[in-house]
Amino acid sequence: MKPLQHPAIEDVTVEGILHALSDPVRVQILKEIMRSSAPKTCSDFLNLPDRVVPKSTMSQHFRVLREAGLIRSERKGVELHNTPRCEELKPRFGQLIGAILAAYAGEYAKGKGD
Amino acid sequence: MKPLQHPAIEDVTVEGILHALSDPVRVQILKEIMRSSAPKTCSDFLNLPDRVVPKSTMSQHFRVLREAGLIRSERKGVELHNTPRCEELKPRFGQLIGAILAAYAGEYAKGKGD
DNA sequence: ACTATAGTTCATAAAAACGGAACAAACGAA
DNA sequence: TTCGTTTGTTCCGTTTTTATGAACTATAGT
Incomplete structure (x- = not known):
């Protein structure tokens, strides 16, 4: 099979x-x-709290995250185990990812619910 | 004429x-x-250091920045004067924009030149 | 009114995203 | 091995977004 590349x-x-x-x-x-x-895993996210996402679409979302360097995907049996690469990215990008996630969290807090 | 809206x-x-x-x-x-x-102004950016951008395209880029809330555009005679809204955004989004620009600056420093 | 300059809008082409269907890979059970 | 099941990818047609030249609008100066 194709080895996933990061x-x-x-x-x-x-x-x-x-x-x-x-x-x-x-x-x-x-x-x-x-x-x-x-x-x-990918399938863990097919039924989000606010919407259902087709698995082909979800697969693409994971590919984007993987190719952006944000997650690592390792095959474990029939599924992929995804883990964050944020610690690896920190020396290079500093507070970037933290600031983005904090901003999203703050936005939700201000009015959109959670 | 159409008043620009932010x-x-x-x-x-x-x-x-x-x-x-x-x-x-x-x-x-x-x-x-x-x-x-x-x-x-918009026209200040038609000849970037690394590429030439058509003015219709540049106009769209400004529209995206304006609609994202990142800049304010005010008509002054025949041209638009664009200023940042980052200070306005800071109370709401904190270090977000600063972290993004810092990350881009760091990336250039690592290898792509400036 | 005429000309020049700054930007926008329109029309179309190119690129990217969406999502269903078919496919492939790994596993367990017979 | 051969099924059957589960997980995820790939293919492909459709929809949406982006890029850009051409035409147009707005403002100012003469």
């Missing part, structure tokens, strides 16, 4: 990160992957 | 900001608008 840290771009995180579904995914102690 | 701060979204700043041309525009003491 960009090296030096190939990760701010542009790619911002594009990846300019989609609310991908933000939800990343937040949950960061929050959870156990690795999360 | 979103109220409470209508600005993180999603919109990230989308606007996931394009390198728009980042260059915002950085220069923030750096400059004098207001900048």
Whole structure:
């Protein structure tokens, strides 16, 4: 099978990160992957609190996050175990990801509910 | 003529900001608008250091920045004077914009030149 | 009114995203 | 091995978004 490939840290771009995180579904995914102690799978997100996402679409969202360098996906049996790469990214991008997630959290707090 | 309209701060979204700043041309525009003491116009950016951008395209880039809430455009005679809204955004979004611009600056420093 | 300049809008083409259907990979059970 | 099941990817047609030249609008100066 095709080995999943992840960009090296030096190939990760701010542009790619911002594009990846300019989609609310991908933000939800990343937040949950960061929050959870156990690795999360693609299928864990097909039924979001506010919408249902087709699995082909979800697969694409994971690909975008992976290619942006935000998550790492490892095959474990029939599923993919996804974990955050935020710690790896921190030396290069500092507070970027934290600031983005904090801003989203603040936005929700101001009026859109949670 | 059509009065340019700008979103109220409470209508600005993180999603919109990230989308606007996931394009390198728009980042260059915002950085220069923030750096400059004098207001900048659309036409100031048609010949960027690394590429030429058609004015219809540039007009769209300004529209995206304006609708994202990142800049304010005021007509002065025949031209538009654009100024940053970052200070207005700060109470709502904190370090978000600063972190994004810092990350871009750091990325350039690492290898792509300036 | 005429000309020049700054931006916008329109029309169309190119690119990207969405999502259903078919496919592929890994596993367990017979 | 061969089924059957589960997970995720790929293919492909549709929809949406973006890019850009051409035409147009707005403002100012002469």
